[in-house]
Amino acid sequence: MKTVADKAIQVEGVCKRYGQVAAVNNVSFDVHHGEFVSLLGPSGCGKTTTLRMIAGFIMASDGAIRVNGRDVTHLPPEKREVGFVFQNYALWPHMTVAENVAFGLKLRKRDKAFIKRKIEESLAVTGLSGYEARLPRELSGGQQQRVALARALALEPQLLLMDEPLSNLDRALRVAMRRELKQLQKRLNMTTLYVTHDQEEALSMSDRVVIMSGGEIARIARPFEVYEDPQSEFVADFVGTTNFFDGTVAGVADGITTVRVGPSLVLHVGSHIQVPTGADVRVLLRPERVRILAAQQEGANVFKARIDFVEYFGPTIRYTAQIATGESLYIETHNNSRAADIGDHVWVNIEPDHFRLIEGRRRRAS
Numbered sequence: 001m002k003t004v005a006d007k008a009i010q011v012e013g014v015c016k017r018y019g020q021v022a023a024v025n026n027v028s029f030d031v032h033h034g035e036f037v038s039l040l041g042p043s044g045c046g047k048t049t050t051l052r053m054i055a056g057f058i059m060a061s062d063g064a065i066r067v068n069g070r071d072v073t074h075l076p077p078e079k080r081e082v083g084f085v086f087q088n089y090a091l092w093p094h095m096t097v098a099e100n101v102a103f104g105l106k107l108r109k110r111d112k113a114f115i116k117r118k119i120e121e122s123l124a125v126t127g128l129s130g131y132e133a134r135l136p137r138e139l140s141g142g143q144q145q146r147v148a149l150a151r152a153l154a155l156e157p158q159l160l161l162m163d164e165p166l167s168n169l170d171r172a173l174r175v176a177m178r179r180e181l182k183q184l185q186k187r188l189n190m191t192t193l194y195v196t197h198d199q200e201e202a203l204s205m206s207d208r209v210v211i212m213s214g215g216e217i218a219r220i221a222r223p224f225e226v227y228e229d230p231q232s233e234f235v236a237d238f239v240g241t242t243n244f245f246d247g248t249v250a251g252v253a254d255g256i257t258t259v260r261v262g263p264s265l266v267l268h269v270g271s272h273i274q275v276p277t278g279a280d281v282r283v284l285l286r287p288e289r290v291r292i293l294a295a296q297q298e299g300a301n302v303f304k305a306r307i308d309f310v311e312y313f314g315p316t317i318r319y320t321a322q323i324a325t326g327e328s329l330y331i332e333t334h335n336n337s338r339a340a341d342i343g344d345h346v347w348v349n350i351e352p353d354h355f356r357l358i359e360g361r362r363r364r365a366s
């Protein structure tokens with residue numbers, strides 16, 4: 001059982017208003033000691049504003065922020081005892097990479113041998129060994145971003161706030177760095193709050209993900225819960241690809257909810273939530289949960305579909321298909337067997353437990 005003492009960050013009913021605009025509206029969440037939490041959401045949803053309010057660069061219009069139990073809502077950044085790495089990584093232009101990394105340690109009056117070791121370690125982690133003597137202007141944008149990261153890591157902060165620290169890096173480096181960063185965070189047990197709009201980054205690095213939409217929190221959950229059971233249209237749509245079917249509950253029996261979609265499609269859905277007969281529902285289905293059958297079969301949730309479009313992603317292939325009843329369906333498979341081409345007809349099957357139900361109908365036009 002987690003207690004208040006376990007909480008490194010507490011955000012309570014925090015708002016930020018700019019005139020009539022509520023950039024952040026009544027946001028509350030906690031980050032426990034040693035936890036890695038991501039703020040994930042589309043551009044403009046309030047992630048950066050939330051992080052900057054915790055850092056103290058933006059003052060909250062309302063609500064309270066506590067760091068290690070201490071109310072810091074009205075304190076300036078330097079009194080909050082948090083480290084941060086922001087998108088606009090302000091390096092000292094006249095200092096070398098090593099001097100930039102050493103700067104905070106010198107201010108803290110650490111001895112020379114310690115500083116030397118920390119420079120070596122943090123540059124190694126960020127893949128910058130050998131760049132010690134360069135000036136920031138002699139580095140690429142991504143390298144500068146890594147220096148900013150190395151500079152923050154060298155201080156081994158107990159609490160680190162990061163705003164898209166890997167956004168300027170190419171994909172291979174980003175993937176390598178997020179693993180390094182995650183391992184380091186675990187090793188140092190460093191409480192981390194991390195802003196990203198990259199869902200893969202958030203899912204792969206975080207203990208929990210806070211999903212924001214329009215200045216508010218849409219969901220707080222562990223990565224697999226967010227993906228496997230999105231519980232809302234927004235989360236299902238924003239994280240990964242989802243098939244949506246609008247339907248009406250025709251009956252519930254033996255743990256199966258029968259949902260009628262359109263005039264002729266019937267789905268048999270595992271009853272993981274209680275929905276009464278007659279209710280409007282949306283049925284969600286992840287594309288990789290659809291199985292392409294080797295041959296025609298009979299049975300519940302077996303459909304004939306025509307392949308309309310094929311996208312090859314390397315490890316996976318995504319098919320856009322049309323079920324014989326008219327609904328469209330995304331199917332994703334591993335690339336070890338290319339099951340179909342455009343124009344082919346295939347038989348597909350879906351396990352009832354692979355569907356998710358949410359009550360109500362589509363909020364937006366498709």
Ligand SMILES: Nc1ncnc2c1ncn2[C@@H]1O[C@H](COP(=O)(O)OP(=O)(O)OP(=O)(O)O)[C@@H](O)[C@H]1O
Nearest residue numbers: 018021022023042043044045046047048049050197
């Ligand atoms: N100084 C400001 N004055 C007025 N509106 C602002 C100000 N700063 C931010 N906003 C607005 O507040 C909202 C949230 O901005 P914020 O930068 O927190 O979003 P974000 O989720 O971090 O987006 P991104 O991923 O694009 O960085 C946006 O609609 C933005 O236009």
